[in-house]
Amino acid sequence: MAGSHRGQRSGTRAAAREARRQQARKRNQTIAAGVAVVVLVGGGGVAALNAFGGDETPGPKAGSSPTDDKSSQSNVLSDDKVLLDATAAKTLGATGAWKVTGTASGDSAPDTSFACQLQRFADPSGLRTWVRTLQNPTTKDTAVQYIDVSNDKATAAKTYNTVVHWLSQCTTPQTRLSAGYLTTGVGQTGVIAVFGQVPGAKTTKYRTVSVTLAGQATMVLEHDTTAATPPKPDVVLGATSAAAKKICAETGGCATGAPVAKPALLPNTDNPGFMAPVDLPLLAEVDKPWVSTAAQPGDGTGCEKLSLKKAKPLKAGTFTYVAPEAKVPTEFGMDDTVVKFATAAAASDFVAKIRKNVDACEKNVSNAKVESTGTLKTSTISGKSWTATYDSGDGKKYHYRIGIAGSGDRAVYLLFPVLKDLDLTDAAFNETLARAVDRSAAFK
Secondary structure, eight states: OOOOOOSOOOSHHHHHHHHHHHHHHHHHHHIIIIISOEEEOTTOOEEEOOOOOOBOOOOOOOOOOOOTTTGGGOOTTOSGGGSOOTTGGGGGOSSSOOEEEEEEEGGGSOSOOSTTOOSSOSSTTSSEEEEEEEEOTTTOOEEEEEEEEOSSHHHHHHHHHHHHHHHHTOOOTTEEEEEEEEEESSSSEEEEEEEEESOOSSOEEEEEEEEEEETTEEEEEEEEEEESSOOOSHHHHHHHHHHHHHHHHHHOOOOOSOOEEEEOOOOOOSSTTSOOGGGSOOOTTOOSOOEEEEEOOOOOSSSSOOOHHHHOOSEEEEEEEEOTTSSOOTTOOEEEEEEEOSSHHHHHHHHHHHHHHHHTHHHHOTTEEEEEEEEEEOSSOEEEEEEEEEEOSSSOEEEEEEEEEEETTEEEEEEEEEBTTBOOOHHHHHHHHHHHHHHGGGOO
């Protein structure tokens, strides 16, 4: 039977966030004092990078948990027979036989059970929590089912939102959101997130996580596997549906119809319109999480000549992403600037102008060397990326990855300094630019 939710809340997460903020402020002050990379040479080329850090992500409040008398008030999902068993887990993979490797409840549950989980209980005042782990010895795949049972459906909805927020603002090092989906026909509402970790030579470890709201219960089902490409959601969707039916038999209120997963990124409710840290690319050398903070839009490195005042957009904003706990130079980071115009035509003209400026940079900036690294062209996105190198004349060279792309009435500009042993592939940078454009749809 389930135990209570006692003793696992503390101010540790809040203290860590404050420490990052303090570190970010010091970083800002240092750069403001002139430590930023600046190149001023004969052709008028100017290259400057503002790398600011911070973490303004609000987290669930920590606090004490109720004792066992709370769980005795209800028998909802009080028997472990409601959990996914080895037979039902077969939907996660037909090869080999799955087996249950552990079942825990209440205080016996581990502090973290699934990807990006910030604390043991999503609902610290809930009735009970179940955690079941499974393994496929043949494929080496593993799975975990986590169920948090709230006192009522309204609280369960808040618990569900808490878990989705954990995933969307994930700060687990070397973890990136590869894909996201909204699910229907499973529980009342749900999402699936596919997280990739730093890839190996041929394969990457992926963690596919579904979150489902079903009556008083919030269920998480995670499937971990290794593959060359991100897994499709179908396998986890099928297992989630099978698991949810058991829960719905007791909690009621679940949707009918065939299970469907529709592509959709998890919402970045903390900073709408901009990438969340979990959207940022992975570097093997950076084993600490990305964090973000708002910054002032600049004019670029010298090639771009953004000239936002002259462009007269309706609105513009910049977020800068760094890894303040990682052992990287001060200059390390990525700037994401979103510019919103009155019309799609104005945004398209702005993107075209920046592309023209960068393409012609070598002619206009004597110390610059520019190489194209790819184009983005889909039904909704049009853009281009480059590497730009500035020679300071004293033996030093400064390298940047630059990207500009437009979609509808928005333009997105990315800037990433290339440092020793800290570079992205062309494909990784272009994929990040596309993700930034997708996120910009929420910029208001």
